[in-house]
Amino acid sequence: MNELERSLVSLGGELAFPPTPDLASRLGSRFPAPAPKRRWTTRRALVVALAVVALALAAAFAVPSARTAILRFFHLRGVTIERVETLPPATERSLTADLGTPASEALVRRTVSFAPLVPPSATPRQFYLRGDFVSTIVGTSPPVLLTQFRFGRDPGIMKKYMGPASHVEPVLVDGEQGFWLSGAEHVVYIPSLPPRYAGNVLLWQRGDLTLRIEGRLSKSQALRIARSLR
């Protein structure tokens, strides 16, 4: 090893890497032990068939050439996700733009007839009302926008357009269906507002609510916030 190589090794020892997350503890629940071998039953056949369908869907999500066909339309309750070759025109706006009228939690409960979910540490709780949508800025670092609404009769109250460089991944949040949208920006349409670009988004449903978290955050961070909501 020459002097330059020794200097590089020395430099490597002094570099400030971000702290390593404790993946082992976090992932523990995702490594279920395989089920004991048993006879092939109708129920087992059904489970396997469903798993094959899920795997095929997951594979299709992962292969760009198949995205357009499968994700032409996709629905999560109250939200339509559409895969398009070219994104429609939209504007860049901040997370806090056009959130609606500031409202207290009591006013929100009276107006939309549900108790909005928030992270346990989110105080003071400042909400914004726009039609059926309740929004709040969650003061994590970086701050993220949490929006929620109760599913009504309109199956596509919010629309999202994803370009080829965006990634959609099905996720489960506390056992309920959701999607993690990441990669390149997508365009979001909310009734009565001009379309805007959106960054990473976690969309999921809980009970009769549909929830959405948007911001500069990773999937892990988004899932942590989602699972903390009370």
Next chain:
Amino acid sequence: MAAVEGRPPSEERELVLRAQRGDARAYEEIVRTYQTIAFRVAYLVSGDASEAEDAAQEAFVKAWRALGRFRPDAPVRPWLLRIVANEARNRRRAAGRRAQLALRAEQESSGDAAPSPEAALLTGDERRRLLDAVDGLPEQARLVVACRYFLGLSEEETAAALDIRRGTVKSRTARALERLQETYERA
């Protein structure tokens, strides 16, 4: 060269065999052993801490699913690093980002403690110049240098992580060092 994370081969083989039989705790031990190097490789490749966290996490899940096809007598680390780096690369491409080094040297201690022998090799100014020189390398050369010297990966592990042949690691390393020498001496 940085110390290599890992376990004695016999102990690691036992953990792999247990994990292959479905022992989730054994696999957790494997993850715990390699999570730091996996996260750092993902960070070097993706250039973003959040992406690196997601990539490493997803890679460990994929590795768990693929464990049945792994030969228990083979070293775990290069196999894991290949999966991790591949996941990080795919995410970076999906995001349309160029890989950047995104690293800075830690601030020098303000206390009275004597610097470590390694730290004493370089002054603050030298560290900055050398890091800038590495940062200025083409992406392929930069990643080889970072894997080999900053993370202390072997040639085999670097080849696995960057999905290139071992001979390519050697040639890229040699060219990168030549270029670094010229740049560093000029600066």
